[in-house]
Amino acid sequence: MMEEASFVSPELREGESIEVPEVLPLMAIRDIVLFPGMVIPLFVGREKSLAAVSEALSGEKLLVLVSQKDPMEEDPTPEKLYRVGVVGLIIRTFNLPENRLKVLVQVLARVEIRDFLQTDPFFKVRIEPVREKEPETLSVAAEALMRSARETAEKVLALRGLLNPDLSALLASVEEPGKLADLIAAHVRFRISEAQDLLETYDGLPRLEKINRYLQREFEIASLQAKIQTEAQEEMARSQREYFLREQLRAIKRELGETDELEAEIEELREKIKKARMPKEVEKEALKQLSRLEMMHPDTAEATVIRTYLDWLIELPWKKSTRDRLDLKEAQRILDEDHYDLDKVKERLLEYLAVKKLNPQAKGPILCFVGPPGVGKTSLGRSIARALGRKFVRVSLGGVRDEAEIRGHRRTYVGALPGRIIQGLKQAGVNNPVFMIDEVDKLCSDFQGDPSAALLEVLDPEQNKEFVDHYLGVPFDLSRVLFIATANMTDPIPPALLDRMEVIYLSGYTPEEKLVIARRYLLPRQLKEHGLSEDHLRLSDRTIFKVISEYTSEAGVRELERKLAALCRKVARRIAEGEKGPFRITPANLDKYLGPPEYVEDLRQEEDEIGVATGLAWTPYGGEVLYIEVTVMEGKGHLILTGQLGEVMKESAQAALSYIRARARELGIPPKFYEKYDLHIHIPSGAIPKDGPSAGVTMAVAMISALSKRPVRKDVAMTGEITLRGKILPVGGIKEKSLAALRKGIKKVLLPEKNLKDLEDIPPELRRKLEFVPVKHLDEVLPLALLRARRARRRA
Structure with missing residues (x-):
């Protein structure tokens, strides 16, 4: 129990004091901590709080005010209230709607709660006074601390817009550290935990030290907040100023009869969008972007991006196309006028025209011209466009390694553009040109993507009806485009892409x-x-x-x-x-x-030689003649291969050697030759890689010639794959190989019997100059390619 039942509060007016009883009603408050000297209105709405106020008004109008630990607690228990609070004097009350009350309270002093005597219908507590301690004399450090606290408090209050002359004078008039701390805490809102800590600090000087630390942090926060608000207000003021000035400028121009450039540009773009005959979903996207442009400042970077995007949408030929020339005779005349021969290509194009004439909605074919350089693949595309009466567009994909070159870049990138397909259509100005994709076999792939994979959609008639370029972001119909790809060879083209194209081979010319x-x-x-x-x-x-x-x-x-x-x-x-x-x-x-001739027909000057056979090879650039040389040396049966031979060609040499060893006696070769001799096979032009099975027959003939000492006929060339049983299998490139033989002055060509069907592709005049002999076994080749050994001895 307290020895004294009451204590004297600070003076209210000069000579006036109030005695505080030991037992008083208590009202819990939230979101704020009260300090002595404060006069503050409180809004009361909870039942317990209203009952506590009513009890206080029936007595001496004194009330204990304690903060809740959790401000969200609606009905706190004694454990959820702080044990140090204040005593307040109710000065005035005001009734509010909905059974609420506004109470004006003057805070008198700190108190500690010793015990809760009652919790319903309101809290009633026993309290004891708090003995506050102020220094009798102020040291220099205390004086400096008080000045610092005053200055910082004034700065914080000024930044928050709460400082006025009366408050400044009040701060300057307080001489006790504790009272100064309470005055500052009453006007500067701190966190609940910090304010309660100040309330529970009874000594004045330590309380002022704590509040000084809190003030330093609040000053930094208030300064940063003020800076942010200032910048925001300046930006808003600038934007508003620009807006008002722009509106005034528009009004002035309207009065002068001048049109606003931005408005005129927006209206011009809107008219162009309507005239572009876009699909509905594309027009909807264009109008949406136009609305965004209308709301933007014309000088921003985003406005420039949107303008460029709208220009692309407007200039693309969504519905504009050329009428096909469906006169087959006229198309035949134009093709014959521009190109000689190439009957297969011309026939395929005339078939397309015939189908187009019967079914105007037929989809364009995807053609791929494959052949050596210089045979007219690209110029043939121009001729096809002229025959059809269409525009011609050509793009070269040689060395392209970025997928965005085909599909375009996203608009988020700086300098983004559509892919080459969309660019070509804009260049043509119609949606049904002849679109030539040159060098499709020279595409590359790396970390930036695989362009050939991007072409899968472009060159698929079932998918390209809704081709979406990354830059446009809307579908474009490519089904009316006649795509023609060109390549020197089909091997580098991915199988999935090759499957989408109709391959037409163009051979070399005689x-x-x-x-x-x-x-x-x-x-x-x-x-x-x-x-x-x-x-x-x-x-x-x-x-x-x-x-x-x-x-x-x-x-x-x-x-x-x-x-x-x-x-x-x-x-x-x-x-x-x-x-x-x-x-x-x-x-x-x-x-x-x-100058002197660069290519001399040296074969005509050569004699029939032992161990040298003439083979025919195919390259992407046409046919070639290979002279396969074989030398027999003393050794232990090793087979030496030189001339940059590939794995397939090496295996063909091994197969030919196995055949010779198995039939050595029948071929007039010593049966145990592989125990005494090494065979060295060499193909000249050693720096050029060579591979393929076509030289199997030629290597077998050259080895048999070297081992049996029988010369090989100089005017006979041969091609074909050989098996271990001596059978000759078919090979490709017969026309190219035949042209190479003709260029070298060869008169007779030995070819696999199953390749006879390929002779239909060879022009009649070429067939008349060359003698084609079909063979199906090596036994048939040897009498035609080798001379008798006695003739070689007579020549020696």
Whole structure:
């Protein structure tokens, strides 16, 4: 029990004091901690609180006020209340709606709760006074602390907009550290835990030290908050100012009869969108982006991106197309006029036109022209476009390794653009051009993606109706486009992509075909480019044929055109120097213009040799003649292979050797030759890799020749795969190999019997110049390719 039943409160007015009883009603408060000296209105609504106020008003109007530990607790128990609070004097009450009460309270002093005497219908507690301690004299440190607390408190209150002259004067008038701390705590809102800690600190100087630390943190927070608010207000003020100025400028322009550029641009874009005849979903997206543009400042980076995007959508040919020329005879005439031969391609295109004529809704085919360089794959695409009456677009994919080149970049990237497909359609201006994709076999893949995989959708008639470019983000119909891909070979093309295309092989030209092409197309074009006429330069067919046979060695006609261009340059210089034509170039004086022949038919000067057989090979650039050499040396039966041979070719050599060992006696070869001799097989042009099974027969003939000392006929070439039983299997590239044999002056070609069907692709004039002998077993090859040994001894 307390010795004294009451204590004297601080003076209310001069000479006035109040005695506080030991037992008083208690009201729990939340969200705030009260300090002595405060006068504060409290809103009372809970039943216990209303009962406590009513009890206080029936007595001396004194009430204990204690903060809740949890502000969200609606009906706190004694354990959830702090044990240190304050005594307040109810000055005035105001009734509010809904049975609520507003109470104006003056806080008198700190008290400690000793015991709860009653909890219902309100709290009634026994209290004891708190003996606060103030220093009798202020030290220099205490004075400095008080000044620091005053200055910091004024700064915080000023930043929060709560400082006024009366409060400044009140802060300056307080001389006791404890009272100054209570005054500051009453006006600066701290956290509940911090404020309660201050309330429970009874000594004035330690209380002022704590509040000074709290004030430093509050000052930093208030400063940062004020800075953020200032920046936000400045930005809002700037935006509002710009908005008002812009509106005023628009009003002035309207008064002057001038139109706003932004409004005019928006209206122009809206009209263009309506006229572009976009699909509904695309037009909806375009209008949505236009609305965004209208709300933006015209100079922002995002506005520029949206403008560019809308320009792309507007300029794409959504519904614009050209009418196909469905006259088959006229198309045939144009194709024949532009290209010689190539009957398969022309026939396929005329079939497409026929189907298109009967069914206008037919989807465009996906063609792939495969053949050596210079045979006219790209120019054939232009000719097809001219025959159809369509626009022509060409993109080259050689070396492209980024998938975005096909599908486009996302608009989030700086400098984003659509892919080459969409760019080509914009360039064409129609949605049904002839679209040539050149060098599709030269695509690369790396960490940026696989472009060939992106082409799977483009080159699929079932999928490209809704092709979505990453930049556009909306589908575009590619089903009306006639796609034509070109490649030198099909091996590098992924199988999934190759399966989507109809492959048409273009073989090389025969010398006679090159002569016609040079006379009809190449020479007139070069004469025109060099400013000459037929009266200035005259070339006979024999001269052109000599250029073909002795100055070029190719499947196409690019090198031939370069040689004809060289002749035109020589003549153009002589005319420019004052000489008069016409200049006749004959086979006799051709070397004065082009120098000595570059490709001599050396086979005609060679003799039939032992261990040297002539084989035929296929390359992506046409056919080639291979001279396979075999030398027999003393050794222990080793087989040596040189000339950059691949694994398949090495296995063919092993198979041929096994066949020879198994039938050595029948072939006139010592049965135990592999115990005394080594065989060395070499194919010249050793720096060029070679592979494939086609040289199996040739290597077998060369080894049998070397071991049996029988020469190989110089004018016989052969191709075919060999088995361990001597059977000859079919191979590919018969036309290209035949052309290579003809270029080297070979008269007879031995080919597998199952390749006879491929002779249909060889022009009749070529078949007349070469003798094709079908064989199905090595026994049939040897009498045709090898001479008798006695003839070799007689020659020696």
